[in-house]
Structure formats: structure tokens, C-alpha cells
Amino acid sequence: MRTRKITIKAAIEEFLDIYESKDAHKTAAAYKTGLTKFQNLLELHHVSIDTPVDKLEFDTLTVEFIALLQDKREGVSVATEKVYLTALRQFFIFLVGEGYADVPIIRINSLIKKRARKEGKRIPQVDIVGIEILLIFLEHYTIPAGTSEDEVLRILRDRALIFVLAEVGLRIDEACKMIRGQVDWNAGRAIIRGKRDKEAVIRISTRTMNYLNAYLSARQRLDGATGKPLMSLPLFVRHDLGAGQKILPMTTTTGRAIVADWISKCGLKDRPAKTTPHSLRHYYVTMIYYETRDLKLAQELARHDSSETTERYTHLFDRRLDEAYRNTFEKPRITPVDITAPLPTNNAG
Numbered sequence: 001m002r003t004r005k006i007t008i009k010a011a012i013e014e015f016l017d018i019y020e021s022k023d024a025h026k027t028a029a030a031y032k033t034g035l036t037k038f039q040n041l042l043e044l045h046h047v048s049i050d051t052p053v054d055k056l057e058f059d060t061l062t063v064e065f066i067a068l069l070q071d072k073r074e075g076v077s078v079a080t081e082k083v084y085l086t087a088l089r090q091f092f093i094f095l096v097g098e099g100y101a102d103v104p105i106i107r108i109n110s111l112i113k114k115r116a117r118k119e120g121k122r123i124p125q126v127d128i129v130g131i132e133i134l135l136i137f138l139e140h141y142t143i144p145a146g147t148s149e150d151e152v153l154r155i156l157r158d159r160a161l162i163f164v165l166a167e168v169g170l171r172i173d174e175a176c177k178m179i180r181g182q183v184d185w186n187a188g189r190a191i192i193r194g195k196r197d198k199e200a201v202i203r204i205s206t207r208t209m210n211y212l213n214a215y216l217s218a219r220q221r222l223d224g225a226t227g228k229p230l231m232s233l234p235l236f237v238r239h240d241l242g243a244g245q246k247i248l249p250m251t252t253t254t255g256r257a258i259v260a261d262w263i264s265k266c267g268l269k270d271r272p273a274k275t276t277p278h279s280l281r282h283y284y285v286t287m288i289y290y291e292t293r294d295l296k297l298a299q300e301l302a303r304h305d306s307s308e309t310t311e312r313y314t315h316l317f318d319r320r321l322d323e324a325y326r327n328t329f330e331k332p333r334i335t336p337v338d339i340t341a342p343l344p345t346n347n348a349g
Helices: 008-021 025-044 058-069 078-097 105-115 128-139 149-167 172-177 206-218 220-225 252-265 277-292 295-302 307-316 319-329
Strands: 189-193 199-203
Touching: 008 025, 008 078, 025 058, 025 078, 058 078, 058 105, 078 105, 128 149, 128 252, 128 277, 149 172, 149 206, 149 252, 149 277, 172 189, 172 252, 206 220, 252 277, 277 295, 277 307, 295 307
Parallel strands: none
Antiparallel strands: 189 199
């Protein structure tokens, strides 16, 4: 394969620019951190970033990069290691695609698969009771008389947003990107673009639809003043001094602050499990599984690619295990159990 000449530094910058141009800023930032770590490895081997990228020994460097990430002095977690190795692998694939280097991708994948640490399964921390309290608090919240228009809009927006996260299961960035035209108000559904730009149909509860309608009705004056078609406007917008009378989409930072603010207002700030926008999505998946006991159905409604992701929630509500435990340790005993005695046998038949 004939390669086109480019330096390591220029190749990395061009690679990261692809993600920035697609507004994948979080991915670009994570990949940049991982590839900075890779450049640190090159420095240890006295390889300048101005070296032509096709001069790298890709398989050797992959092995040494994995070893660097697994060095305890580096303090890299298993999850972070996975992100950094994904960054490296995607960078190598980019080099092949652009004709910058002949990288043995199959061998690289094999090395990563064999040597990378495996992340243990984690059970999501979901404060079911706390989230239920939050939802009830918002449902019965009365806006004080004399509240300013901006504050009324903020309260109505916040309530609608929190119910969208908890009863529709949107990720906070998905909610912030939604526009009014995506919602089918008659059917109680919407079509959104989720992770990896995949379109999906989401269901919206009657209660959440009512809160969305209350918010948008109160926003009529602002929306109408834009002169733009209502269907093109963001579903959730800013209501702060910086936004003024403009209709500007809400940011994920604002979304996180909203959840934290209402958690504090309803007295849940000091509960052991911290509630975040993603906790509300965890609540959504957990409640679907709790009510249906149908893993496949919960997976589809949560829009999880793998059933393994959804399966983590099943450990929170396993009645079979609960029953076995309680039958063992919560039934009354009059006399001590002799565990040295022979087990009873069934001689019937």
C-alpha cells in the first residue's frame, strides 16, 4: 500500500477535527486525552510527534501503550483504559482509511482483546424512593403568587424536563437537542436521534405530555416573538438573564443543575445515592423491568444495544432471590438447627 506523508501531530489533529466537526465534542475531548497519553509514550521512546506517522511500529506501541495504562502509578481505571484504547484503535483505522499508514488492524484488535483489562459489571445505583419523592414533590408543587414570568417559565420547564427524564427515559443531551416538531402530540410519541445518531421512537406518558403542554403554553409569547415556525424551536430553552427574550436551547450543564436544584429543594440532597439526570434514566429502566419482568421489552424501551446493559437492572428486583433469603433467615426457629445431622431423604415411591 502506497502511503501519503503526514506527521504524527498533524494526523492526530486531523483525526480529532472529524469529531469536532460532527459536534461530538465529548468524544473529541476523551479521544484527545487518550492520544495525549499515547504521545507521552512516544516521548518515552524518544519519538518526535513530527515523525512521519507511517514510521511507527504500531503493534509494538499498542502492547506498550496497554502496559503503560495498566501501570498502577498511572492510576488509570479499567473504564478509562477502555476509552483510551478505543481512541487509539479509531485513530489507527483513520490512518488506514486516509492512506497515511499501513496499520495491521486485525493484529491490533487481537492484541487489545487479549491484553486489555475487562471491566466488572456494575449494578446501577438507583434511589427509587428518593426519585419517587422528587416526582411527587414536583407534581404537587404550587407556584407562589407574585412569581415573575421568567421564574414561572423556569419552574414549568424544570418540572417538564424532570418528568421527561424519568418517564420517557431520555438522556440529558437527547432532551436538550429535541425540537417541538419531533413530538406527536396526539399519539404521545416522539422520534428522536439518540446515541450514534440512531433514530428511535419514544413514548411519552399522559402526565409528562400535560407538563410539556403547560410549559409550552406559558412560553407562547416568547415563541411567537421569534417569527420562526413553532415546530422548529427547541423543546427546552434557557430562561436566564443571558438569554433575555431569545429562544436559546438549554445546555446539558443547565439540565444537570436543574436536577440538583430540585433534589435540594425537596430535601433529598444528603441521601446516600446521588440523583443526577442519568439516575432518572436508570429509574425509568428499573421501573419498566419491575412492572413487566420482561428483559427484552425493557431493553427495547431503554434503547440499549445489548441486553447485557439492561440485565444489570434485574438484580435490583429478583423476587426469587428475595424469597429464598427471607425463607432462610426470617422464619421463626424454636430450636437450633443441627447442620451435622443427615439431610432428610424422600423415600416415597
